[in-house]
Amino acid sequence: MTAAGSGSVPAGRAVHVKVPASTANLGPGFDTLGLALSLYNELDVEVLNGPGLEISVEGVGADDVPRDESNLIWRSLAHTFAWAGVGVPGLRIAARDAIPHGRGMGSSGAAIVAGVMAAKGLLEGIVEIEAGRALALATELEGHPDNVAPALFGSLTIAWMAPEGPQHKRLMVHRGVSPLVAVPTATMSTALARSLQPTSVPHEDAIFNVSRSALLIAALIQSPELLLAATEDKLHQSYRASAMPETDRLIRMLRGHGLAAVVSGAGPAILVLGSDPAQRLEAQRLIAAEAASVWECLLLAVDFRGATVVPHSIDAVA
CATH class of the missing domain: 3.30.230.10 (Ribosomal Protein S5; domain 2)
Known part of the structure; x- marks a missing residue:
């Protein structure tokens, strides 16, 4: 039209x-x-x-x-x-x-x-x-x-x-939510990232993501303390991990330290959703200490x- x-x-x-x-x-x-x-x-x-x-x-x-x-x-x-x-x-x-x-x-x-x-x-x-x-x-x-x-x-x-x-x-985001985006020098094609997705996923994985997506809305608008559990995923990140191994490694490391880290979009940047500003400062410190290459940490607001x-x-x- x-x-x-x-x-x-x-x-x-x-x-x-x-x-x-x-x-x-x-x-x-x-x-x-x-x-x-x-x-x-x-x-x-x-x-x-x-x-x-x-x-x-x-x-x-x-x-x-x-x-x-x-x-x-x-x-x-x-x-x-x-x-x-x-x-x-x-x-x-x-x-x-x-x-x-x-x-x-x-x-x-x-x-x-x-x-x-x-x-x-x-x-x-x-x-x-x-x-x-x-x-x-x-x-x-x-x-x-x-x-x-x-x-x-x-x-x-x-x-x-x-x-x-x-x-x-x-929806309005809780003022405690403190984003950090860690940006590597490497790039990632969205088309390549999408090509790594399977055409179907197990029923239990779909149910898992439905529950986490619902929880994520609550975490972002009302209960930031739930962000770590709410950002768990079984639909796309594991399938794309082989194309961005350092992204995957750093996300696992950050989540192991209790930080809500995920792939930002199609990657390879990492999004950390801190429940307060101190969490993203901790994420910045850990990335600087553990990354095998140069990553720029952007401390951003919503x-x-x-x-x-x-x-x-x-x-x-x-």
């Missing part, structure tokens, strides 16, 4: 977009649970006087980001304009990235959400894009909503697919705002 768009975006219109990182699965909540984190990609998009596409990128992984129409932000923006029935104008896109690529922190989801939000801002007053439509458009490109939902809406999200499209529920877009004034470019 497309919107009935009319008109065009005037030259000189410009928006600023800010999108948080996200971590999906959180252990047992495979392809369902996601958490927004206080690490951000930002971009400015302005409409040129004529046709064209100018893309600049700085920050983490900038050298690997395309500067043409294969750029994921532009593809997402163009996808949204196509739904709106409005032609894409000439654009200048300036991106500043802080979210590591290929580590399991939602970098592709953030790029997709950035494009949708940029289009939303540029189309204001021409075609309105409400929250559910933004989620649907982002999911069409990402393939599943577990990363794009928290990136769009912030906090903890439960995402699922319904006949009418992707749905989500946003992002409660999600993606934002605001207009700003830039003179039209000749």
